[in-house]
Amino acid sequence: MSEIIRKHTGVRSSKIVVHNETIYLTGQVGTAGESIQKQTQECLDKIDALLAEAGSDKTRILQCTIWLSDMGYFAEMNEVWNAWVPEGHAPARACGESKLARPELKVEMIVTAAK
Template identity: 60%
Template sequence: MTIERKHTKQRMSRIVVHNNTVYLCGQVCADATKGIKEQTQTMLDKVDALLVEAGSDREHMLSATVYIKDMKDFKDMNEVWDAWVPEGHAPARACVEAAMARPELLVEVSVIAAVKG
């Protein structure tokens, strides 16, 4: 079985596709100076673009792990998340409070999806 890696550097690949399954590395916001809603939206915009590049989309998400810096932002993050996930296509999801790689980051997500077929 082949493993396809895209945007590969020393530390990680942004996309890995194996056995018709897409694995995305953790995605963060485009602008870490913004609040939780804006960070969540631009993070999910990145997920959209990577899923399309990998031959998938948000209707084919299987699993998502959300890392949030502070659970006080859980409700606002979920407001953006719920509007983004297509009705009837919610992935299995975990959300945990976590220390981030940079202090200004408020949220990160890692997604696994099926290739559209």
């Protein structure tokens, strides 16, 4: 049986779960109330840090699911996303609209990556 490693585990979730050579990150959000660009950058900065801690980086992301509180933020979020993703390393990605945990949150990102 393969070992499952959990880091930063709380009551509801772990920020990082590693199984075999796959890394699963919990949903990342930015500072509530900030602009969509700032919240997006904060999500991406957190993803960078968590992947580094797990022994990976953004070139190894397999899939990203992005939830926006309003699809009207799509273009502005993509401006930040496009500047962050290294050329030739775009992951499989889905983006949809969803009510997030708090009304002041505009974006949440969920990542699966290879080690």
